[in-house]
Amino acid sequence: LGITYEIGPFRLNAAAKAVTHAGTPIALGPRAVAVLALLVESAQEYVPKARLMDEAWPGVIVEEANLGVQISAIRRALAQAPGGEYWIETLARRGYRFVGPVSKLPNKTPGDTVGTSPRSNLPEPLTSLVGRERELKELQKLLADHRLLTLTGAGGVGKTRLAMRIAATVIDSYSDGVWLVELAALSDPGLVPQTVTEVLALKEQQGKSLTERLTQYLRPKRLLLVLDNAEHLLAACARLTETVLRQCPQVTLLVTSRERLAVQGEQTYRVPSLSMPDPGLDISAQNLAQFESVQLFSERVRLHRPHFAVTDQNAPALASICRRLDGIPLAIELAAARGRSMSIEEVNQQLEHGFRVLTGGSRSALPRQQTLRALIDWSYDLLSDAEQALFRRLSVFAGGWTLSAAEQVCTDESVDKEAVLEHLTSLADKTLLVAEERDSVTRYRLLETVGHYARERLRERGGEAHWRDRHLAYFLALTLEAEPLLKGPDLEVGLDRLETEHDNLRLALDWAASGRGDSVTGLRIAAAIWWFWQTRGHLREGRQWLSRLLAAAPATEALAIRAKALRGAGALAREQADYAAAEALHRESLTLRRELGDQRGIALALGSLGAVALELGNYDAARKLEEESLAIQRELGDRASVAQVLNNLGEMARLQGDYATARARLEESLTIYRELGNQWGISTSVTNLGEVASAEGDFADALALLRKGLLIRRELGGQWGIALSLEGFARVALALGSPGRAARIWGHAERLREETGSPLPPSERGHYDRHIASARAAMSDDSAFDSAWHEGRAMTLEDAIGYALSVPDA
Numbered sequence: 001l002g003i004t005y006e007i008g009p010f011r012l013n014a015a016a017k018a019v020t021h022a023g024t025p026i027a028l029g030p031r032a033v034a035v036l037a038l039l040v041e042s043a044q045e046y047v048p049k050a051r052l053m054d055e056a057w058p059g060v061i062v063e064e065a066n067l068g069v070q071i072s073a074i075r076r077a078l079a080q081a082p083g084g085e086y087w088i089e090t091l092a093r094r095g096y097r098f099v100g101p102v103s104k105l106p107n108k109t110p111g112d113t114v115g116t117s118p119r120s121n122l123p124e125p126l127t128s129l130v131g132r133e134r135e136l137k138e139l140q141k142l143l144a145d146h147r148l149l150t151l152t153g154a155g156g157v158g159k160t161r162l163a164m165r166i167a168a169t170v171i172d173s174y175s176d177g178v179w180l181v182e183l184a185a186l187s188d189p190g191l192v193p194q195t196v197t198e199v200l201a202l203k204e205q206q207g208k209s210l211t212e213r214l215t216q217y218l219r220p221k222r223l224l225l226v227l228d229n230a231e232h233l234l235a236a237c238a239r240l241t242e243t244v245l246r247q248c249p250q251v252t253l254l255v256t257s258r259e260r261l262a263v264q265g266e267q268t269y270r271v272p273s274l275s276m277p278d279p280g281l282d283i284s285a286q287n288l289a290q291f292e293s294v295q296l297f298s299e300r301v302r303l304h305r306p307h308f309a310v311t312d313q314n315a316p317a318l319a320s321i322c323r324r325l326d327g328i329p330l331a332i333e334l335a336a337a338r339g340r341s342m343s344i345e346e347v348n349q350q351l352e353h354g355f356r357v358l359t360g361g362s363r364s365a366l367p368r369q370q371t372l373r374a375l376i377d378w379s380y381d382l383l384s385d386a387e388q389a390l391f392r393r394l395s396v397f398a399g400g401w402t403l404s405a406a407e408q409v410c411t412d413e414s415v416d417k418e419a420v421l422e423h424l425t426s427l428a429d430k431t432l433l434v435a436e437e438r439d440s441v442t443r444y445r446l447l448e449t450v451g452h453y454a455r456e457r458l459r460e461r462g463g464e465a466h467w468r469d470r471h472l473a474y475f476l477a478l479t480l481e482a483e484p485l486l487k488g489p490d491l492e493v494g495l496d497r498l499e500t501e502h503d504n505l506r507l508a509l510d511w512a513a514s515g516r517g518d519s520v521t522g523l524r525i526a527a528a529i530w531w532f533w534q535t536r537g538h539l540r541e542g543r544q545w546l547s548r549l550l551a552a553a554p555a556t557e558a559l560a561i562r563a564k565a566l567r568g569a570g571a572l573a574r575e576q577a578d579y580a581a582a583e584a585l586h587r588e589s590l591t592l593r594r595e596l597g598d599q600r601g602i603a604l605a606l607g608s609l610g611a612v613a614l615e616l617g618n619y620d621a622a623r624k625l626e627e628e629s630l631a632i633q634r635e636l637g638d639r640a641s642v643a644q645v646l647n648n649l650g651e652m653a654r655l656q657g658d659y660a661t662a663r664a665r666l667e668e669s670l671t672i673y674r675e676l677g678n679q680w681g682i683s684t685s686v687t688n689l690g691e692v693a694s695a696e697g698d699f700a701d702a703l704a705l706l707r708k709g710l711l712i713r714r715e716l717g718g719q720w721g722i723a724l725s726l727e728g729f730a731r732v733a734l735a736l737g738s739p740g741r742a743a744r745i746w747g748h749a750e751r752l753r754e755e756t757g758s759p760l761p762p763s764e765r766g767h768y769d770r771h772i773a774s775a776r777a778a779m780s781d782d783s784a785f786d787s788a789w790h791e792g793r794a795m796t797l798e799d800a801i802g803y804a805l806s807v808p809d810a
């Protein structure tokens, strides 16, 4: 298996012959990669030229100059990292040596093939991990024996970092993967279960609390859940972990928190400081190098001063710094960042001076919290005015930000837009913020402790409200940009974008709903993203935001936005099967649209009311409403909406047994979807046509149509649609005299409906129950039916699809 090396911001995968820089592949030929791989494998040792040439040109004799060419290419590539051009040392006439930062990364997903769903969402850290070998060993043992392991310790001591690494190391022990839930940005304890369901991409389900939903999903799973930075949500995390421990026997929880959860069965592990030299130790360059705190300090200094080395001369100062900082990694990183513009001795003197002031002249050690605070103070004081201002303002984000967000939100005459990138880089260099890759986009965030500090500073200065307003305005713009994506082929892109910013969106909405920010802006955001809440299954939360904002915004202003928000709230209510509320909300929306003379809006409201009536089984009312809506849509020429309404009408006719009308409506809908190239629509129409054929007893046609629909849906993903298709196949199987086959397919469809949180609507219940009863009756006994059903549930999604598509054996 290919090993991946972490080389500063680079990753080298020797087997795949690939090198990436901050997540993006860099152009290095295979020979250069081979040379680099050998150098890195033998890091810190000289590698003779002959060996390198053997590696790059196996079995071929080449001129030495060729090797020189490869080495320069590699150096050019490495120079993208600060100091990277010095990472390969030349030993004149003999060979080369790699002296840059290297560590081996545990193999994340061996044998993962393209297309399988990812088994982890751990981010790739951009800096190397130092030491912690012993802790990793101990933790690995503890994790194998305990189902709840909490890493405790002071701020900045390295809990999060250690948890990520241990999680990455043990990934192969959890067949359902390792999932990181970041809680630092969350302020509402009520959202803890939801944040977990979000990470696992679970939808809500009617009549179930989120915790029930979560445990139902987790019960059969073998996975590791990492709850990071739980300290400010202890009670909520304790409640959740207790439930999971009790109900999901194969799930293991790894928590980081300044305090333990105090839950039964919890194993705590106090994360120690990095090892540091004892005061009595004979301090020479050689014996200092074994200490982790010294290594971390040197590595971080080397990011800026590649030639930095521990010498007998600077060793005493270095030892003193590490002791003073109590081996706290965050403090060490902050101090090391000063080491780019000062000698180690000077850093030490400054610390000594500063700490003496803090301890009132006594030489006794500062408490940890103060040590860290003093370090942050120090780093902050040394920033330029513009950097300080930007740093304070960045604390208005929750869950990180992108470069462009910082540019839009945090700038004014004192912080120049053009300079933001430079400032961010400088702040990251000083460890005041972290840059991370997520899906090849760089996101920045403040570490927990540092974020608190920045927020405090912003409040002290006043003006927090101004920056929160800017934050709100920015997220309105982002939302309006994402909204059109939600209606087209880039749906997933839009949804992911919103999901990434969910913490920021919550913060912005809360600001707007609290009466401090502009409530209409908040309402506008909520009205634009209800579809996100619906498709990603955040029904409860979406409805809460919409109703809070509908209440907060003045009822006589921004009526068009209000109408849109009402429609969103109504749709979410319908999805929750709260039909009375849904109808009331859509009616209110309809009234507003009529007042505004908004034809399109009227059509939408009528269509929505029709959908509610349909689910309640009020076919006559539903048909009337949909037809009225259809007439308006036709007039407006909105073809996608026309196709959709036709489809609804077709379904309605089918459920009422009027197959001729059903077919006519569905075929017209299909034609439009084909012209629009709307695959999702095509799959819906053909599947529904398949259902009509099946109802009429034309099973060959039915199978052909259902098959077409399922193939598209498999391509598009989306388990809910697949469940609908499978149910169609099951009915045909039953009709063709294979009740066992039908039971298997239904069984799997049921599981998909559970997993996506989309139960059967009441209008379909009757048919469904009747079909199942007759399948049951057709089998020799109940247990045969039940066991077929369970076989189907246990199939993988791919197998279930394959089984449905396969030709039935009579």
Ligand SMILES: Nc1ncnc2c1ncn2[C@@H]1O[C@H](COP(=O)(O)OP(=O)(O)OP(=O)(O)O)[C@@H](O)[C@H]1O
Binding pocket: 127, 128, 129, 130, 131, 132, 153, 154, 155, 156, 157, 158, 159, 160, 161, 162, 229, 256, 258, 296, 329, 330, 333, 431, 447, 448, 449, 450
């Ligand atoms: N072993 C290590 N090697 C390299 N860097 C480390 C190590 N441990 C911690 N760090 C770095 O130190 C900083 C603080 O670490 P981390 O965020 O893990 O602390 P924490 O204990 O989770 O703090 P908080 O309580 O504020 O959440 C980070 O920049 C992290 O990358």
Ligand SMILES: [Mg+2]
Binding pocket: 159, 160, 161, 228, 229, 256, 448
């Ligand atoms: Mg942490």
